[in-house]
Amino acid sequence: MLIDSHHHLWAYDPEEYGWISDEMSVLRQDFLAAQLREIAAKSGVDGFVSVQARQLMQETEDLLAIATAEPLIHGVVGWIGLADSDIESQLESISGRPKLVGMRHVVQDEPDDRFLDGKEFNHGVSLLGQHNLVYDILIFAKQLPAAIDFADRHASLPMVVDHIAKPTISGGKMDPQWEPHFKELARRENLTCKFSGVATEVRDAEWNIETIRPYWDIALEAFGPQRLMFGSDWPVCLLRTGHKQWLDTVRELASELSDDEQAAFFAGNAIKAYGLDA
Numbered sequence: 001m002l003i004d005s006h007h008h009l010w011a012y013d014p015e016e017y018g019w020i021s022d023e024m025s026v027l028r029q030d031f032l033a034a035q036l037r038e039i040a041a042k043s044g045v046d047g048f049v050s051v052q053a054r055q056l057m058q059e060t061e062d063l064l065a066i067a068t069a070e071p072l073i074h075g076v077v078g079w080i081g082l083a084d085s086d087i088e089s090q091l092e093s094i095s096g097r098p099k100l101v102g103m104r105h106v107v108q109d110e111p112d113d114r115f116l117d118g119k120e121f122n123h124g125v126s127l128l129g130q131h132n133l134v135y136d137i138l139i140f141a142k143q144l145p146a147a148i149d150f151a152d153r154h155a156s157l158p159m160v161v162d163h164i165a166k167p168t169i170s171g172g173k174m175d176p177q178w179e180p181h182f183k184e185l186a187r188r189e190n191l192t193c194k195f196s197g198v199a200t201e202v203r204d205a206e207w208n209i210e211t212i213r214p215y216w217d218i219a220l221e222a223f224g225p226q227r228l229m230f231g232s233d234w235p236v237c238l239l240r241t242g243h244k245q246w247l248d249t250v251r252e253l254a255s256e257l258s259d260d261e262q263a264a265f266f267a268g269n270a271i272k273a274y275g276l277d278a
Helices: 022-027 033-043 057-069 087-094 119-126 141-153 179-185 209-223 243-254 259-274
Strands: 003-007 047-051 073-078 100-105 134-137 159-161 191-195 228-230
Touching (some): 003 033, 003 259, 047 057, 057 073, 057 087, 119 141, 141 179, 209 228, 209 243, 228 243, 243 259
Parallel strands (some): 003 047, 073 100, 134 159, 159 191, 191 228
């Protein structure tokens, strides 16, 4: 079985997706269930986890509506106003919906590197476990120190680190802000990590498997084969790689693992982390 633990869907609208810049023109089109089925056929994916790309409640509703009609989508990580004063009522209105497995906030875009310290935000996050929802951590490497403290505050809440915390990959040099803090974060046993979105963080003109290998080695060492999962970050990955190319790259990297470890990495860990019906 192959579960892609991280992808996005959208009907492109320049006002709704202002983060898609001129340099990202390949993303200025619709990516919906029909395109997802094409990806599944080409790459042999059995199931997907759809992740929010807009920070509004309607995004969650839209993804759930698509997931209801699309068997390939096994889970949805939505968005909710975690720092809002009415967070309890928001959660009551949305929790328990079929295929809703988690929530995410785009912390990487917050100007304050210590955004994760926010009192109201932490209160909202603390309520997710009561509704059987996971929290996805989306950060850049510079925000890892705050993420470590954040994870300690929510030690009983299952969390998933997106895109190995987005190190800057450039000139063959390891991001000095990333490796030590990433390894420290991984010591929290309630966290699982997605090996996804890595090629997109390469700043060099070209990349190959050897560009990615050091980050795979560190992620595997830090989280182990039982807390690391495959994700594509499609269609955002199209900025640097196709879905099949990324999958083939990761398959080669993971070929060193045992059959059981590969089964966990490519499907089992995502099923366990998100409680997927798969």
